[in-house]
Amino acid sequence: MNVKDVERRENNVVAIEVEVGPEEFEEAVERSYLKNRSQLSVPGFRKGRAPRKVVEGMYGSNIFYEDAMEEFFPKACREFIHKEGFYASSIPEPEVVSVGKEGFTFKIVFTVAPEAKLKAYKGIEAVKPSTEVTEDDIADSMKVLIERAMQTQSVDRPAKMGDIVNINFEGFIDGEAFKGGQADNFDLTLGSGQFIPGFEEQIVGFSTGDEKSIFVTFPEKYNSELGGKEAEFKIKVNDIREKMGVTLDDDFAKDVSEFETLDELRADIENKVRTRKENYAKRVFHDNLIRKIAEDMEVDIPDAMLQSSMERTMEEFSQNYGLPMAVKDVGVLASALQVEEEYLAKYLEESAKFRVQSELVLEAIAKAEDIQPTEEDIAHEYALLALQYQATEDEVKEHIDPATAIRNFRMKKAGEIMMENAVPLPEPEEEEEEAPAEEAETPAEEPVPAEEAETPAE
Numbered sequence: 001m002n003v004k005d006v007e008r009r010e011n012n013v014v015a016i017e018v019e020v021g022p023e024e025f026e027e028a029v030e031r032s033y034l035k036n037r038s039q040l041s042v043p044g045f046r047k048g049r050a051p052r053k054v055v056e057g058m059y060g061s062n063i064f065y066e067d068a069m070e071e072f073f074p075k076a077c078r079e080f081i082h083k084e085g086f087y088a089s090s091i092p093e094p095e096v097v098s099v100g101k102e103g104f105t106f107k108i109v110f111t112v113a114p115e116a117k118l119k120a121y122k123g124i125e126a127v128k129p130s131t132e133v134t135e136d137d138i139a140d141s142m143k144v145l146i147e148r149a150m151q152t153q154s155v156d157r158p159a160k161m162g163d164i165v166n167i168n169f170e171g172f173i174d175g176e177a178f179k180g181g182q183a184d185n186f187d188l189t190l191g192s193g194q195f196i197p198g199f200e201e202q203i204v205g206f207s208t209g210d211e212k213s214i215f216v217t218f219p220e221k222y223n224s225e226l227g228g229k230e231a232e233f234k235i236k237v238n239d240i241r242e243k244m245g246v247t248l249d250d251d252f253a254k255d256v257s258e259f260e261t262l263d264e265l266r267a268d269i270e271n272k273v274r275t276r277k278e279n280y281a282k283r284v285f286h287d288n289l290i291r292k293i294a295e296d297m298e299v300d301i302p303d304a305m306l307q308s309s310m311e312r313t314m315e316e317f318s319q320n321y322g323l324p325m326a327v328k329d330v331g332v333l334a335s336a337l338q339v340e341e342e343y344l345a346k347y348l349e350e351s352a353k354f355r356v357q358s359e360l361v362l363e364a365i366a367k368a369e370d371i372q373p374t375e376e377d378i379a380h381e382y383a384l385l386a387l388q389y390q391a392t393e394d395e396v397k398e399h400i401d402p403a404t405a406i407r408n409f410r411m412k413k414a415g416e417i418m419m420e421n422a423v424p425l426p427e428p429e430e431e432e433e434e435a436p437a438e439e440a441e442t443p444a445e446e447p448v449p450a451e452e453a454e455t456p457a458e
Helices: 022-039 052-059 065-070 072-083 135-149 199-203 250-256 262-295 303-320 330-337 341-368 375-389 393-399 402-420
Strands: 002-008 013-020 093-100 103-111 125-127 152-154 164-173 176-189 211-217 230-243 423-425
Touching: 013 022, 013 072, 022 052, 022 065, 022 103, 065 072, 065 093, 065 103, 072 103, 103 303, 125 262, 135 250, 135 262, 176 230, 199 211, 199 230, 250 262, 262 341, 262 402, 303 330, 303 341, 330 341, 341 402, 375 393, 375 402
Parallel strands: 125 423
Antiparallel strands: 002 013, 013 103, 093 103, 152 230, 164 176, 164 230, 211 230
16 A cells, blocks of 8 residues: 555645555455455355355455455555644545455545644733632532431421422423423432522422422523523422531541541641632633734634534533433434534534644644653553553554644644743632623533533522
8 A cells, every 4th residue: 555646626625545555455355355244145145155166256356345445544644644644624535536356446535624823822921710619618528428428307487599499390381291290209408509590499488298389481582492481380388497507627528528627627628629720720820821822823724624613512512411422413413412503503513613723823832942852752652542541552552543633742742832921810800790681691611411401599
């Protein structure tokens, strides 16, 4: 297998023509026959026992060609694309030119990443969140442990904010029950904000055994089916429990952790909060720098590169929300998550565009700094990937070629250089005045997953 020709087309498209000789192709065809013969039936022979010539005589001499050719496509992508110094920014598409006993020829067509010109990447100013650990930070983390240790007791009085009410509920719109609006024996902490505005507040004052209806209006941006609609929820209160106080002392620390004293527990929480805030600040600072550099970056981004990034972003998004398969259609994904398609599409497009900008900026920095990893660097990169994917290094190497590992290292090193030479700015102080209503209703950074959207929760 060798490169016969390299053709540069318009819009950063490259086609590499690859030639596979007759002997090499014949070996692949034989492997295909051995792999697939058990699935073929030939009269006069037991299944899987018919000689190859007999099978080809019956089904055609090219019966094993397609499977044999598939063997070479990924191998050619790994070997030749990187060997020629290209970085494929779109999924390579094979085109068969000719095939027969004399071998076969095919083209790998893909879009290459354009070279970005940066005006500057050192001395850039960008906001970096504070890493200071406050008493409120520690208190918030402590609340989780307090909630875990807190016991409850049933009470014979009307429900109030802070109580845990066990309820059965069923939702109706225009008299018809709707999907996801029903549950039995559901524990709801009043005041938690778990359900849509107005739901929890109306249960205040209910007593055990009450069966009443409440009326709420779903937020406009809830989802396409329920958003903006008024619903009736029939509620039955099964039980009302109040939370009992917790004493923060050494005994509490022993009950909720491996520490012997409250001071040791508090110190551990402080360290974990600090580490979390430092990691968060680093990520935000990194991304803010990329955005600042990209503002003055000179580059024409191919549509194919943006489309490929969009597909990768959607696949990752599907995995993050626990969907059973990678979804590549925004409408299907929006339906699965029960969010507005327009809102999700905008979020995904912005994420995909930033991914491309980040890659182009970091690649340009790596080139400017002439970052070249050593064998030890690449070995370390594979070790990190094995840890990330919870696999052995050999398993990782089967799926991630050295060129990709090299590129990962170069881009991470470029990011480090960018941040080391940057100027962190403090976060702007929040204004005392409340934001206008239209600004306060800005959607969250990520849509609500389906399991949350299928209840009357926000």
